[in-house]
Amino acid sequence: MLELYSLSAGYDSSSVVRDLSLTVAAGEVVALLGANGAGKTTTLRAISGLARVNSGSVRLDGVDLAGMSPTARARLGIVHVPEDRGLFFGLTVAEHLRLGGATDEVQQAALDRFPALRGLRERRAGLLSGGEQQMLAIARALTHEPKLLLLDELSLGLAPVIVERLLPVVREFADRHGTAVLMVEQHVHLALEIADRGYVLAHGDLALSDSAAALRGNSDLLTASYLGEHAAHL
Numbered sequence: 036m037l038e039l040y041s042l043s044a045g046y047d048s049s050s051v052v053r054d055l056s057l058t059v060a061a062g063e064v065v066a067l068l069g070a071n072g073a074g075k076t077t078t079l080r081a082i083s084g085l086a087r088v089n090s091g092s093v094r095l096d097g098v099d100l101a102g103m104s105p106t107a108r109a110r111l112g113i114v115h116v117p118e119d120r121g122l123f124f125g126l127t128v129a130e131h132l133r134l135g136g137a138t139d140e141v142q143q144a145a146l147d148r149f150p151a152l153r154g155l156r157e158r159r160a161g162l163l164s165g166g167e168q169q170m171l172a173i174a175r176a177l178t179h180e181p182k183l184l185l186l187d188e189l190s191l192g193l194a195p196v197i198v199e200r201l202l203p204v205v206r207e208f209a210d211r212h213g214t215a216v217l218m219v220e221q222h223v224h225l226a227l228e229i230a231d232r233g234y235v236l237a238h239g240d241l242a243l244s245d246s247a248a249a250l251r252g253n254s255d256l257l258t259a260s261y262l263g264e265h266a267a268h269l
Contacts, residue, residue, distance in 0.1 A: 036061045036215035037082070037183050042091035044081035050089050051077040053239050059183070059215040064206055066226040066247065067219045068257075069236035075219040076118060078236070079185045082217070083115040084108045095183060112182030118191060120172040124161030128152055128171055131160060137178035145174040148204050166197040173201065177208055184209075186218040190225070198222055202229045227251045 037059040045051035052074035059065045067075050080086035082093055084105035093100045095111055103111075115121075122131065132142045146153050149170040155163065160171060169189060176184060186205065190198040206229040209216045220226035227233060227247040235243040235250075235257065243256065250257055 036063075036096055037217065038092075038094040039078075039082070040092045040094070042078070042081060042093065043089045044077055044086050044091075045089065046077075046087060048089065051086075051239050052081065052236070054091070055236075055241055056091075057234050057241075057244070059217050061182075061215050062209055062213040063232070064209050064216040064218065064230045066223075066230040066233040067217055067236065068223055068226070068233055069242070072238075073236040074239040075236055076187055079115060079187050079217065079219060082108075082183075083113055083185060085115075109179075113185065114176045114179045114181035114183070115185040116172050116176050116187060116189070118187045120168055122160040122168055122172060122175075125159060127157050127159055128163075129156040131171055131175045132178055134175065135179050141178050141180065145178050148177065148208070149174050165192050166194075169193060169197075169201060173204065180212065181214055184214050184216045186216065186220075188219055188221060190220060190222050195222060195225065198225055202226070205229065223257065224251065 039055055039057045042055045043050040043053045055078065057065070067078060069075050077086050081088050084100070084103060088101070095113060098111065100108055132145060151167065152170055152174060155167060160168060163171065173189070189201060202225055205216055205218070208214060218226060218230070227250055230247040233245065233247050233250045234241060
């Protein structure tokens with residue numbers, strides 16, 4: 036569903052990510068890992084058209100996205116939940132779920148995945164707790180029935196116990212709808228519990244890629260990759 040080939044991307048002429056190749060299949064959850072500043076957010080922004088691609092390519096379902104605006108990419112089925120959640124604080128939960136013209140059935144399905152939002156439908160997003168805001172951000176994303184879901188630091192500012200409730204929803208949705216998911220996540224081991232595969236970036240370069248099971252089982256190598264010392268262990 037998603038293919039990055041030798042992608043170098045960043046801002047202006049400076050590349051934050053260099054020569055990155057990765058794939059995400061339909062129904063697959065892939066974790067994009069790495070220390071702060073490794074280029075994870077820039078990678079997601081390059082896919083959704085918010086960061087400049089200096090070389091290489093981004094393809095969705097075989098379509099080269101070169102030259103396409105973020106709006107055009109969204110129409111093709113890319114939904115990006117940014118690090119700041121991208122909510123409109125003056126709109127209610129119900130209004131968020133209606134954005135994009137989702138049917139009542141689709142809106143109800145989103146609420147079924149996050150029952151805590153049902154009693155908050157008329158509350159403005161700015162009055163929700165951090166966990167409730169993240170539930171709303173994901174629920175709204177799911178109402179668009181994406182081909183590709185990009186999640187940037189879903190757990191930011193949240194207690195691990197809340198993250199443990201959110202991540203399985205992402206896994207279930209990918210399995211049920213065949214959505215490709217590429218997620219940036221700081222809680223590495225929680226992410227690898229639901230992911231199929233993982234890629235680790237270090238200083239803008241690909242340091243390591245493997246199945247989630249293999250990465251979970253080799254914490255020393257994963258830690259070394261975060262520190263940019265992977266070459267000594269491979």
